[in-house]
Amino acid sequence: MDETLAEFIKRTILKIPMTEMMTVLKAWDFLSEKQLQTVNFRQRKEPLVHDLVLLCEEKRASVHDAALLDIIYTQFHRHQKVWDVFQMSKEPGEDIDLFDMEQFKSSFVKILRRALKNVTVSFRDAEENSVWIRIAWGTQYRKPNQYKPVYVVYYSQTPYVFTSCCQLKSNIPLLGQNFETHNTAMPLQERTLELDIHMDSRIIHENRIEKERVQRVTQEAFGNYPQPRLEFAQYKLETKFKSDFNGDILAERKEPLRCLIKFSSPHLLEALKALAPAGIADAPLSPLLTCIPNKGMNYFKIRDK
Amino acid sequence: MCFPGSLVRPPEGVYREVRSAVRTGPERLQPGPSTRAWRSSLSLVGTEDALLQQLADSMLKEDCASELKVHLARSLPLPSNVNRPRIDLIVFVVNLHSKYSLRNVEESLHHVDATFFLGKVGFLITGAGREGHCSIHWNTVVRLARTYRSPLLFCDLEVEGFRATVAQRLVRMLQICAGHVPGVSALNLLSLLRSSENPALEDV
Numbered sequence: 231m232d233e234t235l236a237e238f239i240k241r242t243i244l245k246i247p248m249t250e251m252m253t254v255l256k257a258w259d260f261l262s263e264k265q266l267q268t269v270n271f272r273q274r275k276e277p278l279v280h281d282l283v284l285l286c287e288e289k290r291a292s293v294h295d296a297a298l299l300d301i302i303y304t305q306f307h308r309h310q311k312v313w314d315v316f317q318m319s320k321e322p323g324e325d326i327d328l329f330d331m332e333q334f335k336s337s338f339v340k341i342l343r344r345a346l347k348n349v350t351v352s353f354r355d356a357e358e359n360s361v362w363i364r365i366a367w368g369t370q371y372r373k374p375n376q377y378k379p380v381y382v383v384y385y386s387q388t389p390y391v392f393t394s395c396c397q398l399k400s401n402i403p404l405l406g407q408n409f410e411t412h413n414t415a416m417p418l419q420e421r422t423l424e425l426d427i428h429m430d431s432r433i434i435h436e437n438r439i440e441k442e443r444v445q446r447v448t449q450e451a452f453g454n455y456p457q458p459r460l461e462f463a464q465y466k467l468e469t470k471f472k473s474d475f476n477g478d479i480l481a482e483r484k485e486p487l488r489c490l491i492k493f494s495s496p497h498l499l500e501a502l503k504a505l506a507p508a509g510i511a512d513a514p515l516s517p518l519l520t521c522i523p524n525k526g527m528n529y530f531k532i533r534d535k
Numbered sequence: 536m537c538f539p540g541s542l543v544r545p546p547e548g549v550y551r552e553v554r555s556a557v558r559t560g561p562e563r564l565q566p567g568p569s570t571r572a573w574r575s576s577l578s579l580v581g582t583e584d585a586l587l588q589q590l591a592d593s594m595l596k597e598d599c600a601s602e603l604k605v606h607l608a609r610s611l612p613l614p615s616n617v618n619r620p621r622i623d624l625i626v627f628v629v630n631l632h633s634k635y636s637l638r639n640v641e642e643s644l645h646h647v648d649a650t651f652f653l654g655k656v657g658f659l660i661t662g663a664g665r666e667g668h669c670s671i672h673w674n675t676v677v678r679l680a681r682t683y684r685s686p687l688l689f690c691d692l693e694v695e696g697f698r699a700t701v702a703q704r705l706v707r708m709l710q711i712c713a714g715h716v717p718g719v720s721a722l723n724l725l726s727l728l729r730s731s732e733n734p735a736l737e738d739v
Contacts, residue, residue, distance in 0.1 A: 433591045434619070436608035441584070509582035509609065510633055 231287045238376045239296050240283045246303055248275060257302050260295050261285055296376070297352035301364045304381055304394075305356065311381070311394045315458065317526050318389040331361065331386065338363065350374045360385045390458070444506045444513040451520040457499035463528040465491040465518065470534055486534065499523065575713035576620050577705070578606040578613070580643055581628030582636045586661060586692045590628070593695075593702035603709070611643035623713040624655050624721075626705060628692075629676055631662035631669040637676070644683065654721030655712050656685040659701065661692040686728050 246254050251271065255261060265285050271278060286295075304311065339351050348368025356362050363382040366374035381394040435441070467489040471480040480487070495501045499522065506513035514520070522528055577594070579587045584607065591605040604620065606613070613619070625647065630636040640658075647656065658680045663673055673689075680687035686708075690701035712721040 432595055432602075432604050433588070434604060434606045436578075436606050436613050436617075437610070439614070440609055509584050510635060512635075 231291060235291070235293060235296060236283055236287065239286050239291060239299070240279055241377075242296065242300050242303060243279045243282055244275070250306060251278075254299075254302055254306060255282075258295075258299050260291065260299070261289065265289070293350055293376070294352055297350055297364050297366065297379075298354060300376070300379065301352060301354045301362050301381075304364075305354070305362060313383075313392045313394055315526070316391045316393065318391065331355070334386070335361070346370075348372060348374050350376065350379075356383075358385060359387050441507075447513040448503060448506050451514060452499070452503040452523075457497070457503060458523060460498045460522070460528060461496065462492060462494040463498060463519075463522055464493075464530070466529075466531045467491065468531065468533050574602045574604075574620065575623050575709050575715065576604045576606060577709050578608060578622045578625045579628060580608050580611055580625060580640065581630070582609055582633065582639045583628070583630055584609070586630070587628060590659075590692055590698060590702060590705075593698050594706055597699070597702050597706045603706070610639050611646040622655075624657065624705075624709045625651060626657045626659050628659045628661065629671070631660060631671045631673060631676070632665070633662075634670050637671050637679075641679070652683055652685060654685075654723075654725035656683060657705075657708065658683075658685060658687045659692075659705075660687065660689050663689050664691040664694070684725075684729075686725070 255266065261282070265288075269278065269281050269285070335353050342349050342351055342365070346368070348370070350364075350366040350368075352364045354362045354364075361384050363384065364379050365382065366376045366379040368374035381392075383392040384390075468486040471478075471483060471487045473481040475481075493502075502515065502519050502522075505511040506515060518530065518532070579591060581587050587607045591607060594605060595603065606619065606622065627640045627643065628636070629640050658676065660673065660676050662669060677687060688701055688704065690697050692698050692701075708724065710716050711719050711724050714720070
């Protein structure tokens with residue numbers, strides 16, 4: 231095992247918090263039970279990592295084994311990364327293809343290799359028909375940089391692909407090519423919205439019809455399934471100031487008013503969906519908010535027509 | 536006139552007045568609650584249904600004697616196609632975190648018959664505890680209550696202890712407004728509450 235690989239494995243294991251160490255190593259399933267038993271997990275982290283790397287050397291770990299460990303670490307710490315989402319579009323008239331994971335993986339590697347020889351590609355299947363793909367990019371003359379990989383998570387039954395921040399923007403179209411032939415229709419997960427109607431007959435809900443209308447309108451706008459996780463939406467306004475008051479100074483301005491509005495939340499779309507049922511906003515919500523999942527955009531520039 | 540979350544002791548003179556009012560009418564005393572059902576209806580008006588529901592639950596827990604009914608409404612007017620008993624007290628709930636809730640109450644007030652403002656309307660303000668989330672200044676609602684000459688209660692409805700306290704108060708107010716407390720009417724209560732206000736703050 232060469233030095234650079236040993237160093238990479240050492241640094242990867244060092245990243246793992248001690249509380250997760252056993253879990254991650256077991257998930258990796260590269261070092262055997264016997265080997266793990268020979269290691270003292272109570273010692274301090276540095277000597278522990280040193281021992282583990284020695285074991286990896288004994289077992290002749292390859293780049294792919296190391297890459298797999300990196301994927302597992304990232305899966306455990308996925309929330310620490312910033313993900314971009316891409317939605318694949320379907321050409322009208324195209325048939326739904328049957329998806330075969332193995333075929334997808336082999337054609338994925340082929341396409342990448344065709345373009346670039348120095349690239350490390352690794353796959354790991356995960357929950358809900360998803361596959362995690364780790365790509366370490368090199369150049370024509372340099373070996374792949376294992377410290378700056380790109381992660382792509384593809385949920386095979388959906389048209390969505392998640393990528394972790396790709397510093398080499400030029401590689402995105404290359405990734406795109408891989409997904410061209412694999413479009414599938416998105417299934418709608420049926421979820422029943424439970425209307426919590428109070429059973430106490432001493433409480434009378436006077437606006438039940440209105441409440442049902444709000445639920446219906448919200449469902450039409452957001453659908454029955456859980457919303458994609460989005461953390462912010464930004465609106466850049468360049469519009470003239472509109473006011474109800476006559477003679478408002480700001481309304482007399484000829485130039486548009488520049489204004490930036492940013493919505494942020496741990497789960498923005500669920501929060502927007504909850505606004506009208508909670509009685510915090512009118513239903514239907516402004517189309518500027520509800521169009522976010524349909525348009526697949528969360529940065530908007532709004533100008534006067 | 537404001538009722539903050541903590542108890543406010545009315546001035547001595549007022550207290551004595553209430554006592555005498557109850558004592559002077561023995562012949563008008565109704566039989567005790569255990570022998571008769573006292574019907575009363577309260578209308579809670581506000582945009583945030585979850586809070587209204589919790590308050591209604593707290594009130595129903597408080598009330599053991601009378602047949603209390605709570606109508607929850609998002610706004611007024613109430614749907615006219617329903618047969619409902621006479622409403623004895625309307626409480627408008629405003630959340631200081633939501634301008635929308637204030638606007639809704641302001642519009643609903645236009646649909647209230649003038650006779651209700653003789654002691655059968657109250658305002659309940661929630662959200663004052665979390666000042667960072669407030670988008671309405673509390674003074675705005677104080678002025679609103681003054682404009683409509685109606686009592687104002689502050690209570691963080693999200694805190695169970697405060698909610699139970701205000702539920703107790705509302706049940707008492709409702710009993711008076713429904714005429715179940717001998718010798719005290721809604722109008723009596725209103726003038727008693729108002730006279731404890733600092734005269735310097737009174738509107739013209």
